Amino acid sequence: MTVNGHEYPPAAKMQIPGVSWLASWFTGGSGNTNKKDADRHIVMALLSPITLILLLLAILLAEATRKHRSPLQAVTGPPISSITSLVLKWHEFRADRTGYIHQLHQRYGPVVRIAPNEVAFASPAAVKEIYGSGGSGYDKTEFYDLFTVFGRRTMFTTLNKQDQHARRKRILADRYANANVLRPESVSGITSRARALAQRLVSGDLSYFLARSKHVVRPLLTHLDRCLLYALALHSYAFDCVTNHLFHPHGSHSLERSLDEDVMREVTFDDSLHNRLVQYYCPTFHRLVNKALRLIAKPRETPLADKFVASSCSTTNASRFTLLSRLQDRSGDDIDGVDIKAECLDHMAAGIDTTGDALCFLMWEISQPRSLRFQRMLQDEIRKSPSAPAESLPFLDAVIHEGLRCFPAIPMSLPRYVPQGGRSIDGYFIPGSTIVSCQAYSVHRLDEAAFPMPDEFNPERWLEERGAAKRNRLFFAFSSGGRGCVGKHLALTEMRMALREIYSQFTTVPDPTMTEDMMVMAHQPISSRPKGQICLLRMIPSNEKSS
């Protein structure tokens, strides 16, 4: 055939190099044997493991070069971070993401690249831009999908800030306003639970605890006197206070009733970190191997808590200050029965470990010989003003702030997407869709001008006027801005009431069976708890001398 003056063979005779033998296999044609062998060798070579490995390396190199050329290249960090997120994920699986990122901050400064598409910040400018930019579009990442409840998104798990979140927050926020938390009916619920806490701590009723604790060897405890504090009681207190705020008069009384304590334990002893990480990073694999996986990595399941919330939500006479009454008022308005249960379960869970562990770490710290001086100062202030409102005691507030600074209940990164078009954060241009975050643990420690000797517990730093504005800007325990902790005023009120009740009557010192290692912060999917999951303190009535 002739085309444009050139002679071409008929189409049937044209050969594509390397596949002629394939064609002949399929067509049954004989073809030239030598040519066939040569083509076969070419294909075999192409499919050989060495070629495939080289191809894979070439793809990885191309990908690495692409990432290396990204605007994030300007951000310092370990070289591996610009190529792969595997190191970061490895630390996540070891429940050590926060510690790893903090080490990187110490080495590289307040801006550090932690993965090809992820940057961590720890400066006030970054906190303001990412979390405080008033609805300008730093949405939550899919990490929060792990916390959906009954398949629904709650205020905490909505990703889109401007639209979905703002709508839900408008409905709920006033129930958590300080004025509502400080209503007499609400305060009297918290006060009575603070009394029950002090009572429980000295009652010596450890039988229930001993029967179930996996974490302490029974003989260790038999010699202990009855003046013990254990972390569980603080979690019970937080549980009873938050359910009071959600459901009063149908709140829990886990400090007095073991059935209610079972509900609290189910929520608190959550060991689902690994299961949730597999779900987050490999959702399809998670679905396929779910049954086998649960044998080695427990999923999050809370049947008792679900039942408790469902039964509380079915009541119709919740007090006006409660969240339930507001949700029921607005039922039908974007919110159905499942949303109500999901929102309540979510707030209940959000209010237990956070406040419980914050109190636990704080009381552990002020019981140490190095901090007993601060415990004395606290006791003096409380005893001098027995009838003053708890929120008017400056040293009490300083102690709580310092506790939350050193041991933030949520110490880890709160991941957000940079809006489309990119943003300038702390002097760096960060492209849209990059994951950015700040973690309280580092924000509270990195700037040594604001927090000299940052690892030391020193409440007096909060009483100094000089530098107060910067310290406050860097206080990130409750996050900040539109998606900051809605339960902040409730949590602070609970902490004030508990500490006032306890330190007006007792001095606390660590029990000799405790070691520092048991109180190392162990990171869970979102919050953090003492590694030993127990905190034993001796409660010495104030008229006795500590030994």
Ligand code: HEM
């Ligand atoms: C010391 C105690 C507490 C600490 C340190 C704390 C800390 C935080 C932090 C850091 C966030 C932001 C999380 C994120 O962006 O991923 C948050 C959000 C939230 N917290 Fe708390 N929290 C505490 C107590 C409570 C309590 C008692 C409640 C009670 C109801 C609560 C309910 C919530 C809710 C609903 C959100 C989601 C807010 C939103 O997205 O608009 N928290 N909390």
